[in-house]
Structure formats: C-alpha cells, structure tokens
Amino acid sequence: MNGDNLHHRSVPQTTTLLKTPNNISINKINLKKTPNYVSSNGKMSDQWPTHWWSLADASFLRWTAADIIGVFKYHPVPCFFAVTLLFFMGVEYTLRMIPPSSPPFDIGFVATVYLHRILASSPTLNTVLAGLNTVFVGMQTTYIIGTWVIEGRPRATVAALFMFTCRGILGYSTQLPLPEGFLGSGADFPVGNVSFFLFYSGHVAGSVIASLDMRRMQRWELAILFDTLNILQVMRLLSTRGHYTIDLAIGVGAGMLFDSLAGKYMKNASSSVVEQDGLCTNRPLLS
Known part of the structure; x- marks a missing residue:
C-alpha cells in the first residue's frame, strides 16, 4: 500500500446536514421530501388540497384505454356483476308487481312443483324426510357445541349464538305469511309442527357455520358431506314450502357473515384477555 492511500483514509470525513421544511441537504446535495398528494395534473405535491374534492381531481380523468381494458381482463367477476345489475334494473322497472290478494311468487316453489306433489300425496314419505332433516339439525348442533365443549374452540358456537339472535x-320484525301449500310434519324441526320464523333459515345458516369450521380444521370430507346434506335440505324445505327461496339464500349469507363476525370477536377478545392477564394461563371459557 502506498502512502497516498494511507493518508487518504486517515482524513476524517465530515458531513454537513441542513434541513428546510421541504428539503434535506447532505453535503450540499439536496434531497426533496417525498410528496404525499397527487394533484389534478398528475404531479405530486406535498400540500394537501383545501377542498374535499372537485371534478378536476376526479380519478376517471386519469383513466386510459389500457386501464379500461385491464378492468375486463383482470376483474371479470365484478364486470359480470355489472352486467347482471343492468339486466335486473331492466327487469325491475318492467316487472308487474304481485297484487296484495295473490300469494307471493317464489321461483324455488316453481322449480319444485313436482316434488311438492309427491310429498303432498305421500304423508309418510314427508314425515320420514322431515325426521332425517331433524337428525341433520342434531348433527349440526352437536358439532357446533362440540367444537367449544370438547375441542375448546368457541368460534362456531359464538357464530351460532349471533346468528340465531339476529x-x-x-323474524319477529317482519313476519311473513306461511307459504301456500305448506306440508308440515310432527317430525320436523322445531319438533311438534309448531310455529317458526321464516326469515331467515336457521337450518341452512347453521349448516354453513359448521361447514366453514370444518374447512378451517381441514376436515374436507366432513365438510363436503355437510354441504351435500345442506343442498338436500334446501330442496326438501322448498318442496314442503317450509321456507321461501329468499330465506334459504339469506341463510347461506348469514352463516358466512356471522362466522366472520365471530372470528373478529374472538380475535379481539383474545387480545383483550392477553393485555389484562399478561402471561396468566387461566383463560375465560370463551377465549
């Protein structure tokens, strides 16, 4: 190594740092602070606008043809929903309303007319199917409660509590009339052919809650079995006029919704217990 190199390395390096509101200067090299607002002309600015929004700041003014094509290419599902929205807007504005003196129109009832006739002509078959459906409800209940009592996982139980309360x-707020042609059975749930809320289907929602829990635990075969039995249950409830189609459809959505809400509740509850108890191993039954 020569002396020049040694001398060069021994010279102490000095750094000058100067700050201004919008710039940082290091050794006379200016570094502008990163802006955080996009103005109407597409340029970045570190000043927030003095208004909430204006047409000049509208996002669509910066759309390009590639952006629009990309929507159809990369987001086909929302595009499909957009088309169906336009279709049903046309249907809604041209459809003649059902008069108050007529029974409700239900497409599920139309699709199960043949099965309804079979069950109406065979009370024994109707009772057997009702009994089997009640067994399935018992399976749902046993599984959902068992996840908490046996496995110590209360999420499905909490979801079912949320769901049935709602x-x-x-159901009490808007009491729908019993569908015309209802085929009741003493073996059906609620057992005894008693009154029940139509909106929404607790049968279907409970099945969905159990199925979602099974999938979280990777119990795929059991989940497929419950989904299959749930489909058969839907067909029977439509055939017996035990529920309107909308009750069953909302039952599916309700199961998903309350399972998600229960998950968020359990997460927040667990965090709260940890914050309050620290490393204490004694946890409440629902944590």
Whole structure:
C-alpha cells in the first residue's frame, strides 16, 4: 500500500446536514421530501388540497384505454356483476308487481312443483324426510357445541349464538305469511309442527357455520358431506314450502357473515384477555 492511500483514509470525513421544511441537504446535495398528494395534473405535491374534492381531481380523468381494458381482463367477476345489475334494473322497472290478494311468487316453489306433489300425496314419505332433516339439525348442533365443549374452540358456537339472535329479531320484525301449500310434519324441526320464523333459515345458516369450521380444521370430507346434506335440505324445505327461496339464500349469507363476525370477536377478545392477564394461563371459557 502506498502512502497516498494511507493518508487518504486517515482524513476524517465530515458531513454537513441542513434541513428546510421541504428539503434535506447532505453535503450540499439536496434531497426533496417525498410528496404525499397527487394533484389534478398528475404531479405530486406535498400540500394537501383545501377542498374535499372537485371534478378536476376526479380519478376517471386519469383513466386510459389500457386501464379500461385491464378492468375486463383482470376483474371479470365484478364486470359480470355489472352486467347482471343492468339486466335486473331492466327487469325491475318492467316487472308487474304481485297484487296484495295473490300469494307471493317464489321461483324455488316453481322449480319444485313436482316434488311438492309427491310429498303432498305421500304423508309418510314427508314425515320420514322431515325426521332425517331433524337428525341433520342434531348433527349440526352437536358439532357446533362440540367444537367449544370438547375441542375448546368457541368460534362456531359464538357464530351460532349471533346468528340465531339476529334471526329472532328479523323474524319477529317482519313476519311473513306461511307459504301456500305448506306440508308440515310432527317430525320436523322445531319438533311438534309448531310455529317458526321464516326469515331467515336457521337450518341452512347453521349448516354453513359448521361447514366453514370444518374447512378451517381441514376436515374436507366432513365438510363436503355437510354441504351435500345442506343442498338436500334446501330442496326438501322448498318442496314442503317450509321456507321461501329468499330465506334459504339469506341463510347461506348469514352463516358466512356471522362466522366472520365471530372470528373478529374472538380475535379481539383474545387480545383483550392477553393485555389484562399478561402471561396468566387461566383463560375465560370463551377465549
């Protein structure tokens, strides 16, 4: 190594740092602070606008043909929903309303007319199917409660509590008339052919809650079995006029919704217990 190199390395390096509101200067090299607002002309600015929004700041003014094509290419599902929205807007504005003196129109009832006739002509078959459906409800209940009592995982139980409470509130708030041609059975759930809320289907929602839990635990075969039995249950409930189609469809959505809400509740509850108890191993039954 020569002396020049040694001398060069021994010279102490000095750094000058100067700050201004919008710039940082290091050794006379200016570094502008990163802006955080896009103005109407597409340029970045570190000043927030003095208004909430204006047409000049509208996002669509910066759209390009490639952006629009990309929507159809990369987001086909929302595009499909957009088309169906336009279709049903046309249907809604041209459809003649059902008069108050007529029974409700239900496409599920139309699709199960043949099965309804079979069950109406065979009370024994109707009772057997009702009994089997009640067994399936018992399977749902056993599994959902078992996930908490046996496995210590209360999420499905909490979801079912949320779901049935909301069902009771909505069912009482708007009491739908019993469908024309209802085929009741003493073996059906609620057992004894008693009254029940139509909106929404607790049968279907409970099945969905159980199925979602099975999938979380990777119990795929059991989940497929429950989904299959749920489809058969839907067909029977439509055939016996035990529920309107909308009750069953919302039952599926309700199962998903309350399972998600229960998951968020359990997450927040667990965090709260940890914050309060620290490393304590004694946890509440629902944590």
